[in-house]
Amino acid sequence: MKKMLFVLFVSAAILPLEVAAQDVGWVIDASAKAMGSATLQSIRYTGSGTNNSVGQAFTAGGPWPRFKITKYVALVNYTVPVMRQESVRVDNENPPRGGGAGGYNPATGQGGIRPVPGDIIQNQNTDGRTEIGALNMWLTPHGFLKGAAANGAKIAGTRGKTKLVSFTAFGKYTVTGAIDDQNLVERVETKIDGGLAGDTVLEGSYSDYKDFAGVKFPMHIVQRQGGHPILDITVADVEPNSSAAREITGNPQRGGAGARGGEGGGPAGIRTEKIADGIWFLNMGAPQSVLVEFKDYLVVIEGGSGDDRTVATIAEAKRMFPAKPIKYLVNTHHHFDHSGGIRAYAAEGIPIITHESHKHYYEEQIFKNPHTLNPDRLARMPRAVMIETVKDKRVFTDGNMTLELHLVRGNLHAEGMLMAYVPKEKLIIQADLFTPRPGVPPLPSPSPYTTNFVENVERLKLDVQRVVHVHGGTDSWTEVLKAAGR
Ligand SMILES: [Zn+2]
CATH class of the missing domain: 3.60.15.10 (Ribonuclease Z/Hydroxyacylglutathione hydrolase-like)
Structure with missing residues (x-):
């Protein structure tokens, strides 16, 4: 069913090009202006919701296990660019089904097996200077506009009043954003290498925009990988040009979502x-x-x-x-x-x-x-x-x-x-x-x-x-x- 929806989306993308290619600069500028992206150097936003363990389904090919996020803080510094997501999550499926406990950590007594006791602290650093990191930064609504402006975007089509803007990066990744009639980014989509799963659609949907000192930000964020939900956040608070976010400058550990899932991993020394x-x-x-x-x-x-x-x-x-x-x-x-x-x-x-x-x-x-x-x-x-x-x-x-x-x-x-x-x-x-x-x-x-x-x-x-x-x-x-x- 999810695959079907994606096919429809792509079909819509190749329908009549009502917006001429030379208008792409105007479309991006208008969106950047409406969204307040041009002067946005960093942003901090908080909320709560759910996330899912990649590739840890109970049934082969089934839904990925969902965990409740009681606290979510995202810090994005577009000037590097880097992003840090700090989550506190709980394993509240009863009984638990599927994997996703993470590796056993003797310091916290957590991981290894579900149900995982207590609050699970999960921090994820995204380095926008890597391929997968850049894709994850461009998946954010303001990040998309910055990526589109820097990478020779083109109009890829229209869907009703929504314009589809697309660019190619690192010679192989196509990133497509849908910009609605209010000039707001409602959806961003790309494909990543999902390892075992191969070419995998990574998408973000953004809705319920609100204004924060001239910067528009969605109050609801949903991200999916290969059609599976991986993050669903109801945003509570937004601080544009946050100094805390500006202090995030690097020391990244991972590329961000689109990691290959599962636990463990390590160097190939036998x-x-x-x-x-x-x-x-x-x-x-x-x-x-x-x-x-x-x-x-x-x-x-x-x-x-x-x-x-x-x-x-x-x-x-x-x-x-x-x-x-x-x-x-x-x-x-x-x-x-x-x-x-x-x-x-x-x-x-x-x-x-x-x-x-x-x-x-x-x-x-x-x-x-x-x-x-x-x-x-x-x-x-x-x-x-x-x-x-x-x-x-x-x-x-x-x-x-x-x-x-x-x-x-x-x-x-x-x-x-x-x-x-x-x-x-x-x-x-x-x-x-x-x-x-x-x-x-x-x-x-x-x-x-x-x-x-x-x-x-x-x-x-x-x-x-x-x-x-x-x-x-x-x-x-x-x-x-x-x-x-x-
Ligand atoms: Zn397992």
């Missing part, structure tokens, strides 16, 4: 760590890959993030076992931080094993979406992708090593979650069902993700002594039972 006979962590920062050795082949569990890591993981497996090919890549679930590398495995011709509930989403979206903005290995070397699905169980064995894949039934973290069991080691390899929380008191009540994990192990009558976490480390089963309140 560190191999033996877990048990025939089982290794290929440790490159969480989430990690786990290598399982059979007589004639290897199985890799989890391809978490991007081409670089997949290439390094495959190279390390080859270094360790030059004569044994990687026969399968097992994908525990569809979250971006657990599936970011699957396209690169597919590019190497390695079949992907995942739950049957993921097949349609992977085939119709992840392996079909265009990757023109930043072509990955599969986009550069297209080939048929092999997806093999698991319903309840699949077993690999060579008589010595046996690896069982089981569906984790009814877990709220992700529909179709798979876990792996190695009977001879009494060992389970799991993602996001349990997170060790060393050094902090236990959660007020056990996470339903962990209690369900224990119920599944009991249902399947698995004899477990040790648990391997795809997000890092191992624990005894006793520790998991304790976290589940047993």
Whole structure:
């Protein structure tokens, strides 16, 4: 449905060009004047609302989990340009469904698993001197006008009384803004590289404009990525040319929205760590890959993030076992931080094993979406992708090593979650069902993700002594039972 709306919008954009190209300067000037953009060097605005965790849906391809933002402060300094968004959010979905807890932080006792206790402080710095940062700055209504004036914008069409103004930046990104009959920016849209998801529409909608000392600002901000809401803010207070915003000059950590989603990530330095006979962590920062050795082949569990890591993981497996090919890549679930590398495995011709509930989403979206903005290995070397699905169980064995894949039934973290069991080691390899929380008191009540994990192990009558976490480390089963309140 959202896709349909986007198509209609684009169609409208190529209808009769009632406004001649030479009028674009006038359109931008008129809007800048109405909006008060010309003299706006910085702005601070506050509010509250919701945001969503990118790529952390409960169902493959479903809506991204929503968190409530109790306090939101944005500081934009257009003179650098940089932007800082400070949010306090709470995990108030009850029960929680999907991921988005973020990495475990021992200093706050938060993250790792939902529900996340207490107020979650989330700060995001956007550096407008980077490609993705600039796109995020231009997504703001005043930022769009500044970007349009600086980048040779053109009139892209009209839609009723609304004029569409468009410019191209960095040779490949098209940024289009809709300017209404009051000369106010009502919508800005561009496409970014969404990593696993490929070319992804990033859009901002702005409404309920009010005047603040000659500067117009929307009281309602909605941003979407790939059709999914990522930010919905009701603005309470606006301070144009704020000195606090002018003090934001840099030290950016991230490019802003349009990051690839998920938790963790890190440099592609590989560190191999033996877990048990025939089982290794290929440790490159969480989430990690786990290598399982059979007589004639290897199985890799989890391809978490991007081409670089997949290439390094495959190279390390080859270094360790030059004569044994990687026969399968097992994908525990569809979250971006657990599936970011699957396209690169597919590019190497390695079949992907995942739950049957993921097949349609992977085939119709992840392996079909265009990757023109930043072509990955599969986009550069297209080939048929092999997806093999698991319903309840699949077993690999060579008589010595046996690896069982089981569906984790009814877990709220992700529909179709798979876990792996190695009977001879009494060992389970799991993602996001349990997170060790060393050094902090236990959660007020056990996470339903962990209690369900224990119920599944009991249902399947698995004899477990040790648990391997795809997000890092191992624990005894006793520790998991304790976290589940047993
Ligand atoms: Zn997850």
